[in-house]
Amino acid sequence: xxxxxxxxxxxxxxxxxxxxxxxxxxxxxxxxxxxxxxxxxxxxxxxxxxxxxxxxxxxxxxxxxxxxxxxxxxxxxxxxxxxxxxxxxxxxxxxxxxxxxxxxxxxxxxxxxxxxxxxxxxxxxxxxxxxxxxxxxxxxxxxxxxxxxxxxxxxxxxxxxxxxxxxxxxxxxxxxxxxxxxxxxxxxxxxxxxxxxxxxxxxxxxxxxxxxxxxxxxxxxxxxxxxxxxxxxxxxxxxxxxxxxxxxxxxxxxxxxxxxxxxxxxxxxxxxxxxxxxxxxxxxxxxxxxxxxxx
Amino acid sequence: xxxxxxxxxxxxxxxxxxxxxxxxxxxxxxxxxxxxxxxxxxxxxxxxxxxxxxxxxxxxxxxxxxxxxxxxxxxxxxxxxxxxxxxxxxxxxxxxxxxxxxxxxxxxxxxxxxxxxxxxxxxxxxxxxxxxxxxxxxxxxxxxxxxxxxxxxxxxxxxxxxxxxxxxxxxxxxxxxxxxxxxxxxxxxxxxxxxxxxxxxxxxxxxxxxxxxxxxxxxxxxxxxxxxxxxxxxxxxxxxxxxxxxxxxxxxxxxxxxxxxxxxxxxxxxxxxxxxxxxxxxxxxxxxxxxxxxxxxxxxxxxxxxxxxxxxxxxxxxxxxxxxxxxxxxxxxxxxxxxxxxxxxxxxxxxxxxxxxxxx
Numbered sequence: 001x002x003x004x005x006x007x008x009x010x011x012x013x014x015x016x017x018x019x020x021x022x023x024x025x026x027x028x029x030x031x032x033x034x035x036x037x038x039x040x041x042x043x044x045x046x047x048x049x050x051x052x053x054x055x056x057x058x059x060x061x062x063x064x065x066x067x068x069x070x071x072x073x074x075x076x077x078x079x080x081x082x083x084x085x086x087x088x089x090x091x092x093x094x095x096x097x098x099x100x101x102x103x104x105x106x107x108x109x110x111x112x113x114x115x116x117x118x119x120x121x122x123x124x125x126x127x128x129x130x131x132x133x134x135x136x137x138x139x140x141x142x143x144x145x146x147x148x149x150x151x152x153x154x155x156x157x158x159x160x161x162x163x164x165x166x167x168x169x170x171x172x173x174x175x176x177x178x179x180x181x182x183x184x185x186x187x188x189x190x191x192x193x194x195x196x197x198x199x200x201x202x203x204x205x206x207x208x209x210x211x212x213x214x215x216x217x218x219x220x221x222x223x224x225x226x227x228x229x230x231x232x233x234x235x236x237x238x239x240x241x242x243x244x245x246x247x248x249x250x251x252x253x254x255x256x257x258x259x260x261x262x263x264x265x266x267x268x269x270x271x272x273x274x275x276x277x278x279x280x281x282x283x284x285x286x287x288x289x290x291x292x293x294x295x
Numbered sequence: 296x297x298x299x300x301x302x303x304x305x306x307x308x309x310x311x312x313x314x315x316x317x318x319x320x321x322x323x324x325x326x327x328x329x330x331x332x333x334x335x336x337x338x339x340x341x342x343x344x345x346x347x348x349x350x351x352x353x354x355x356x357x358x359x360x361x362x363x364x365x366x367x368x369x370x371x372x373x374x375x376x377x378x379x380x381x382x383x384x385x386x387x388x389x390x391x392x393x394x395x396x397x398x399x400x401x402x403x404x405x406x407x408x409x410x411x412x413x414x415x416x417x418x419x420x421x422x423x424x425x426x427x428x429x430x431x432x433x434x435x436x437x438x439x440x441x442x443x444x445x446x447x448x449x450x451x452x453x454x455x456x457x458x459x460x461x462x463x464x465x466x467x468x469x470x471x472x473x474x475x476x477x478x479x480x481x482x483x484x485x486x487x488x489x490x491x492x493x494x495x496x497x498x499x500x501x502x503x504x505x506x507x508x509x510x511x512x513x514x515x516x517x518x519x520x521x522x523x524x525x526x527x528x529x530x531x532x533x534x535x536x537x538x539x540x541x542x543x544x545x546x547x548x549x550x551x552x553x554x555x556x557x558x559x560x561x562x563x564x565x566x567x568x569x570x571x572x573x574x575x576x577x578x579x580x581x582x583x584x585x586x587x588x589x590x591x592x593x594x595x596x597x598x599x600x601x602x603x604x605x606x607x608x609x610x611x612x613x614x615x616x617x618x619x620x621x622x623x624x625x626x627x628x629x630x631x632x633x634x635x636x637x638x639x640x641x642x643x644x645x646x647x648x649x650x651x652x653x654x655x
Contacts, residue, residue, distance in 0.1 A: 187380060187382065189379075189380050189382035190382045190384065190385075192349050192378070192382065194384070194395070194399075195348075195349070195368070195369045195370065196347055196348070196369040196370075196374060196375065196376045197395055197396040197443070198370040198399035198447075199370070199395070199399045200368075203398075203399055207395075207398075208384055211386045212384075212385065212386055214386075
């Protein structure tokens with residue numbers, strides 16, 4: 001075979017494994033989910049009947065679904081806003097040189113490298129109705145009523161806040177690292193030029209530094225949105241969607257309905273609700289990534 | 296308009312190390328173009344950054360317009376700085392870049408617009424106002440950086456090697472432009488460079504720095520013709536001054552002052568007392584063994600060794616106009632001479648200038 005002919009085959013041969021991987025682990029389940037969502041499949045059922053959009057209709061009529069949909073948005077937006085704020089502040093602190101910086105950086109990365117499940121179980125204890133250390137401290141300082149302390153995972157509002165905060169805790173390191181990288185990518189001259197030009201801290205931050213980091217911040221946010229929208233670990237471990245489905249999000253509800261409730265068809269329909277939104281986010285992500293490359 | 300003074304200004308980056316800037320005393324004059332010249336690591340940029348307020352002095356004082364500014368932020372010092380990289384704000388247009396300092400001052404919009412147009416017009420970049428920095432050439436970026444510096448009419452201009460990112464041809468024209476520009480706005484300017492041609496061409500006075508110390512301050516002619524020490528003597532001039540150790544002192548002469556006697560022969564003032572050995576007199580004759588020649592178009596550079604007398608075996612360089620037609624073959628020995636007054640004498644250890652010593 002000629003060198004040119006070999007080259008023609010080598011390229012496709014090299015990325016074939018990647019294609020196979022994507023087809024097998026993403027493509028097939030996706031098609032399957034789509035087929036399930038328009039059929040009547042249950043765990044253990046053998047036949048398949050096409051039912052059209054019946055599953056979507058029934059899902060849309062369920063108040064639990066609407067609640068999960070709303071929760072998903074609240075969960076994602078709230079945690080991403082917190083992550084963004086926290087990550088920027090942390091990155092700003094960590095970009096300066098101070099003794100022990102490496103150690104602090106390591107500490108901040110810990111929640112990301114530790115498995116979510118383990119971290120979340122830790123939080124489950126911290127927020128437990130009886131053994132909560134937070135309440136123990138608050139009671140010692142007489143800040144809450146000893147006989148009816150707050151039940152962080154048992155009251156709808158508190159439960160939602162807890163779930164959001166724990167998820168933020170988990171997502172923060174990743175965003176911090178990305179934003180820190182963005183910060184170190186700004187040439188030192190530019191903020192200096194801004195100070196000589198007479199800009200004080202906030203003008204420098206909001207008119208020079210943050211706009212310059214915007215492409216990178218966008219990447220962090222879009223990653224965060226996708227991670228959060230599709231994630232159910234924290235919700236599953238901390239509250240199982242409770243109390244009374246008040247912390248249920250779409251992925252967890254899809255799981256409870258489809259797998260635990262053995263209604264595969266309806267579970268698939270719930271999870272497919274995420275697709276259009278994620279497509280938009282993914283498209284935005286590719287676009288910003290491309291833009292960031294150009295500048 | 297303001298003058299800048301530094302008093303025993305020192306910057307030490309790491310305790311126990313030699314300072315990047317060591318006890319520098321400077322005083323600029325009103326409207327002057329003052330050039331800080333030195334090799335890399337000489338502390339010239341650190342000195343500039345301390346004046347700008349970007350670096351905190353370890354000790355000493357900085358005065359701008361008679362006021363001590365050590366504790367002032369860059370904003371309060373009312374200075375403008377052009378960075379080596381230009382440091383344009385990449386996400387803003389040229390217009391956005393130029394008005395940024397005015398916005399920071401809180402100037403109102405109509406006024407800002409007028410000022411920006413004035414500055415852009417001054418530098419001939421009015422047609423680029425809506426471009427982003429990445430769409431500009433190196434020369435255009437440099438002008439934007441200058442426009443951004445001039446727009447709020449600062450008391451003091453600080454320029455950190457603003458021409459070093461331009462290609463050679465553009466640099467020459469930008470140099471002239473920058474110089475004329477400075478004359479026109481007549482703002483006191485401190486200009487950092489490692490390029491002696493820039494320093495000589497543009498500076499009213501040149502501050503020659505090395506290892507954090509000021510070696511000499513003077514007009515370009517002063518630092519070139521009367522170097523204070525061997526560092527200044529060899530840093531300025533290309534090729535540098537010939538330095539020859541003669542025991543108790545070091546004697547130096549510039550390559551262009553070291554010329555063949557044949558060159559002299561055509562002129563009226565042929566000294567009568569030209570002799571083989573060096574002695575006190577209007578001319579010092581030297582025998583020059585040529586090793587090779589560089590022909591540079593406008594001039595010729597001869598490399599070789601001195602022969603005979605106290606200078607025997609010492610390397611030397613001669614530089615002459617290429618209109619001088621004599622042929623110098625490698626390996627041949629020629630009669631060369633240096634005018635007595637062109638010899639500079641330096642202390643052998645300290646390298647500082649000393650009184651002339653008799654050569655014979």
